[in-house]
Amino acid sequence: MRTFLRGKTWWLDFRSAEGRRIKKSTNTTSKTEARAIAESISTKIREGKFFDKRISERIQFQDFMAQLLVEEANQRDGKATRFSEWASRKLNPYFGEFYLEDITEGHIERYRGMRLRTVGKNTINHEHAVLKKVLNKAKRRRLITENPACSVKLFKVPRGRIRYLTADEKARLKEVCSPRIWDVAVVGMQAGLVGKDLFLMRKSQVDFVRNLVVLERCKTGQPVEIPMTPDVRAVMSRLCFGIEDEGFVFRKGNGSSFGDNRLALRGAINRAGLKDFRPYDFRHTFATDMVSAGVDIFTVSKLLGHANVKTTMIYAHMAPDHRQKEMKLLESYLCHQNGTKEEQPPQALGNSR
Numbered sequence: 001m002r003t004f005l006r007g008k009t010w011w012l013d014f015r016s017a018e019g020r021r022i023k024k025s026t027n028t029t030s031k032t033e034a035r036a037i038a039e040s041i042s043t044k045i046r047e048g049k050f051f052d053k054r055i056s057e058r059i060q061f062q063d064f065m066a067q068l069l070v071e072e073a074n075q076r077d078g079k080a081t082r083f084s085e086w087a088s089r090k091l092n093p094y095f096g097e098f099y100l101e102d103i104t105e106g107h108i109e110r111y112r113g114m115r116l117r118t119v120g121k122n123t124i125n126h127e128h129a130v131l132k133k134v135l136n137k138a139k140r141r142r143l144i145t146e147n148p149a150c151s152v153k154l155f156k157v158p159r160g161r162i163r164y165l166t167a168d169e170k171a172r173l174k175e176v177c178s179p180r181i182w183d184v185a186v187v188g189m190q191a192g193l194v195g196k197d198l199f200l201m202r203k204s205q206v207d208f209v210r211n212l213v214v215l216e217r218c219k220t221g222q223p224v225e226i227p228m229t230p231d232v233r234a235v236m237s238r239l240c241f242g243i244e245d246e247g248f249v250f251r252k253g254n255g256s257s258f259g260d261n262r263l264a265l266r267g268a269i270n271r272a273g274l275k276d277f278r279p280y281d282f283r284h285t286f287a288t289d290m291v292s293a294g295v296d297i298f299t300v301s302k303l304l305g306h307a308n309v310k311t312t313m314i315y316a317h318m319a320p321d322h323r324q325k326e327m328k329l330l331e332s333y334l335c336h337q338n339g340t341k342e343e344q345p346p347q348a349l350g351n352s353r
Helices: 031-046 061-075 082-095 105-115 121-140 167-176 179-191 195-199 230-240 262-271 281-292 297-304 309-318 323-337
Strands: 002-006 009-015 021-025 212-215 224-227
Touching (some): 002 031, 009 031, 082 105, 082 121, 105 121, 167 179, 167 262, 179 195, 179 230, 179 281, 224 297, 281 297, 281 309, 297 309
Antiparallel strands (some): 002 009, 009 021, 212 224
């Protein structure tokens, strides 16, 4: 067992019974104390008392990942999230046969380098986040002592892509849409509902008394209540007429789900000449329109179902510019101090909103 100095603290360098290299801090700046700790650990290793897990208790990454997916499915009405399943398919080919305690920073760096040949940095950051989450759970269950993913920095990427519809583009889209596809666009643009949140919506989720659409299971696991605009309410009133509470709002003639209808949506988008626009961008349009109208970012965050307002801050630059108004207040205040006549009495700073 070797002792070495890192900064002002003494560390130990030794190997486990399986040959895995371990570096452990002694949390002391005294070389004498460090040597005493090293001798104590060496004795415990010889007596088989230091390592509390046997080889039979080691678990491979792929087995632990499968276990977590089952647990997640049990917590989410029998189905793991598509994101978790996708991440599992990407991580397992590389890390699958590694035992959890054998994964190092070097392995993670090599994986990132390999993935960088075929995908972007943002995608790799998502995969890194899942790997970090998995290893954190392993650490909490005392399957590993340290999480190597915490020591590897994420790639720096530019701000996320935001594509939204202008008033002119909305008009062009309406001209080429069938009535059914325009209903989808209206609910997407004015309620932020896209994908399965829209196409798997049931009548029971539409509360006409309180004028709300209620999402029971969003990303955060918490229900989200979205007020209906007059246009959205009109669509919902028409589509919900004559169906049972558990019937799909967007449905086919036989009552089954309308499906995401991506081909029909993309066909309308192409006919309208909307470049670089995806069906998911209806949600960006909803958020951007709210912020542009002056809705505060915290309310927008809640309506989008974001767990953290930082996620919503990508839309903050669309907010009306209040700086000129704030400066007018300052000018008024300074003029009042200097005795200059003002047409309007000065207001207290900070009351502009």
